[in-house]
Amino acid sequence: xxxxxxxxxxxxxxxxxxxxxxxxxxxxxxxxxxxxxxxxxxxxxxxxxxxxxxxxxxxxxxxxxxxxxxxxxxxxxxxxxxxxxxxxxxxxxxxxxxxxxxxxxxxxxxxxxxxxxxxxxxxxxxxxxxxxxxxxxxxxxxxxxxxxxxxxxxxxxxxxxxxxxxxxxxxxxxxxxxxxxxxxxxxxxxxxxxxxxxxxxxxxxxxxxxxxxxxxxxxxxxxxxxxxxxxxxxxxxxxxxxxxxxxxxxxxxxxxxxxxxxxxxxxxxxxxxxxxxxxxxxxxxxxxxxxxxxxxxxxxxxxxxxxxxxxxxxxxxxxxxxxxxxxxxxxxxxxxxxxxxxxxxxxxxxxxxxxxxxxxxxxxxxxxxxxxxxxxxxxxxxxxxxxxxxxxxxxxxxxxxxxxxxxxxxxxxxxxxxxxxxxxxxxxxxxxxxxxxxxxxxx
Numbered sequence: 001x002x003x004x005x006x007x008x009x010x011x012x013x014x015x016x017x018x019x020x021x022x023x024x025x026x027x028x029x030x031x032x033x034x035x036x037x038x039x040x041x042x043x044x045x046x047x048x049x050x051x052x053x054x055x056x057x058x059x060x061x062x063x064x065x066x067x068x069x070x071x072x073x074x075x076x077x078x079x080x081x082x083x084x085x086x087x088x089x090x091x092x093x094x095x096x097x098x099x100x101x102x103x104x105x106x107x108x109x110x111x112x113x114x115x116x117x118x119x120x121x122x123x124x125x126x127x128x129x130x131x132x133x134x135x136x137x138x139x140x141x142x143x144x145x146x147x148x149x150x151x152x153x154x155x156x157x158x159x160x161x162x163x164x165x166x167x168x169x170x171x172x173x174x175x176x177x178x179x180x181x182x183x184x185x186x187x188x189x190x191x192x193x194x195x196x197x198x199x200x201x202x203x204x205x206x207x208x209x210x211x212x213x214x215x216x217x218x219x220x221x222x223x224x225x226x227x228x229x230x231x232x233x234x235x236x237x238x239x240x241x242x243x244x245x246x247x248x249x250x251x252x253x254x255x256x257x258x259x260x261x262x263x264x265x266x267x268x269x270x271x272x273x274x275x276x277x278x279x280x281x282x283x284x285x286x287x288x289x290x291x292x293x294x295x296x297x298x299x300x301x302x303x304x305x306x307x308x309x310x311x312x313x314x315x316x317x318x319x320x321x322x323x324x325x326x327x328x329x330x331x332x333x334x335x336x337x338x339x340x341x342x343x344x345x346x347x348x349x350x351x352x353x354x355x356x357x358x359x360x361x362x363x364x365x366x367x368x369x370x371x372x373x374x375x376x377x378x379x380x381x382x383x384x385x386x387x388x389x390x391x392x393x394x395x396x397x398x399x400x401x402x403x404x405x406x407x408x409x410x411x412x413x414x415x416x417x418x419x420x421x422x423x424x425x426x427x428x429x430x431x432x433x434x435x436x437x438x439x440x441x442x443x
Contacts, residue, residue, distance in 0.1 A: 012422035019055060019084075019415050026051035026080045035073030042068075045400055052407045054080035056414035057307060059174025059277030059389020060380075060406060062396045064183035066176070071160075077175060078164055084414065085171025085207070085307035090130055129218075130211045134170065141166035141203045148195050169203035171307045174277020174389030184393070187268075191280040197264045204276040205242075208302030210234060229338045230314060234303040237313040238274075245270035245297055253290040254281075273297035275308045277389020283379075284392050291379055291392075298386035299355055301413075309387025309413040311355045318348040354417040359385050362409055366402045370394075384409035 009017070030047040033039045046062050053060050054077045063069075069077065142162045149165075150158030161177055168175045176186050190196040206214075213231045220226035227235075249266035257265055268280045273294050286294065301310010321333035322345055333340035362385075363377040370377070376392050383390050384406040395406065412420060 010422065012419045015419055016415055016423040019411065022080065022083060023048070023051050023055050023411075026055060026076060029076045030069075030073060035070055035076060036068060037070045037073075039070075045403060049403055049407060050077070051080060052410050053389070054173065054175065055084040056387050056410040057081055057085045057171045057173040057275075057309070058384065058387040058410045058414070059168075060384060060391060060395050060410070061175070061184075062403070064179035066179035067183055074164065074177065078167055081171050081173040081175060082167055085167075085173065086130060086134055090127060126211070126215070129215055133211060133214050133218075137203065137206050138163075138166050138170050141170060141199060144199050145196070148193070165200065166203060169200045169276060169278065170207040172204060172207050172274075172276045172302060172309070172387070173307075174272075176278060184396075186279045188280055188282060191265055192261050194264060197268050197280065200276075200278060201268055201271040204271050204274070204278070205238070208274055208276075208306050208308035209238065210303040210306035212305045213303065229336055230304070232336055233317040234313050237317045238303065241274065241297065241300065241313070242270050245273075245293060248293055249290070253287060253293075269294070270297075273386075273388055273390060275301040275310050275386050275388040277383070279390055283390055288375060291375060294390065295379055295382040298382040298388045298390065299359065301386045301388075309385075311351050311417075315348045315351050318344055319352060322348075351417050355385060358409060358412065362405050366398065366405060369402055370398060380406065381409055385413040387413040 027044070027048045029035060030051055031042050031044060033041055036042050042063075049060075049062050052058075065074065065077065142159075145162035145166055146158060149161045152158065153161060164175075164177055167173075174186075178185055178187060178189065181189075187196065187200065212228070213234050216227045216231040224232065224235075246266050249269045250262055254262045254265050254269070265281055268278075272278050274297055283291075283294070299310055300316050301312060302308020303313045317335075318333065318340055321335055321340055325331070325333045332342070333345060359381045360378070363374060363381040366372075366381065367374045367377040372394060376394055379390070379392050380395055380398075382388070387410060395403075398406070
């Protein structure tokens with residue numbers, strides 16, 4: 001909690017430095033011989049990449065999680081995933097609550113910024129709610145998965161696999177322990193297993209909805225009209241993306257599968273890019289159009305205040321509503337009887353452009369360095385900045401420079417573009433000066 005006491009640090013800087021400190025700690029622990037199965041030191045770059053991927057709940061890896069890391073190393077990864085998914089600041093506040101420390105206004109302010117809460121009031125109750133909903137859903141997920149994993153792997157290993165995958169799925173991390181038989185295989189052996197597919201996909205969706213949406217669901221149950229505008233946009237956009245992408249994969253991309261396999265594979269492929277990283281399909285078997293659709297889904301990601309990355313469903317919704325307002329000659333975007341604030345539109349446009357520029361420019365650089373097809377590098381950079389973890393298999397073979405680029409994208413995608421910008425660039429009082437207005441012709 002010492003970071004909170006540094007008066008000169010802004011909330012954005014505290015959030016950024018907290019993530020970096022957690023990544024550094026995880027890197028050091030993963031380098032230790034006790035963290036690897038061979039009991040040898042893991043190289044710094046590999047440990048750093050893995051720590052960043054776990055903390056930023058991405059799932060991209062350089063070594064197979066099941067075969068390289070020991071039980072201790074896997075426990076470190078799970079801890080990084082849990083803290084990274086819930087948020088470093090959330091965990092710090094939670095520890096302070098449990099130890100009886102006084103939570104001041106500054107800590108509440110930072111917490112508000114961290115979880116995208118609309119106001120400081122009630123932020124401690126919101127923190128308790130985050131803990132309750134997280135551990136409840138993860139526990140239910142682990143229990144349900146144990147009905148499949150314990151009979152298959154035995155009690156202790158089955159229990160560990162159930163717990164690990166439940167937390168990894170809810171936190172949208174995509175780390176798995178299924179590589180013992182075939183490294184980097186993820187959940188491909190469960191392609192036609194409806195129990196595993198539906199439980200993992202449900203955990204992914206639940207984690208990606210956002211804690212504020214879950215609070216609306218708890219408070220108003222199924223009275224959709226009482227939900228906040230953000231929750232309405234999140235639920236409607238999420239449903240549309242799931243159904244639209246499912247229809248594409250079912251009717252166009254995967255029509256060579258049997259009906260039952262196509263049903264499960266299409267559903268999981270529509271869920272996992274938002275932004276989980278598990279896969280039941282070998283991603284290299286997708287067509288170019290399938291890869292492009294997956295890239296778009298990875299960039300969109302989940303919802304604000306959730307465990308997911310991406311530029312968020314609300315950003316997409318605000319941009320679409322803005323387009324509609326232009327087409328219908330309305331002054332401001334509107335939805336559900338509410339007018340979208342101008343600063344929300346500005347933030348949405350800025351975030352979208354940041355993601356677009358970083359993801360494309362990084363892909364171009366990696367394609368030039370590695371001399372590999374641009375579509376493949378676009379897939380990897382979208383996966384990194386969207387904190388997804390899906391891959392076409394090129395990440396482990398990338399050079400150190402390309403791996404560092406992916407590390408930067410993962411941090412950007414998890415911490416948030418605006419948070420990083422606010423942390424690096426101090427605010428100014430330029431808004432006090434109003435210049436004359438002049439229209440610019442566009443379109």
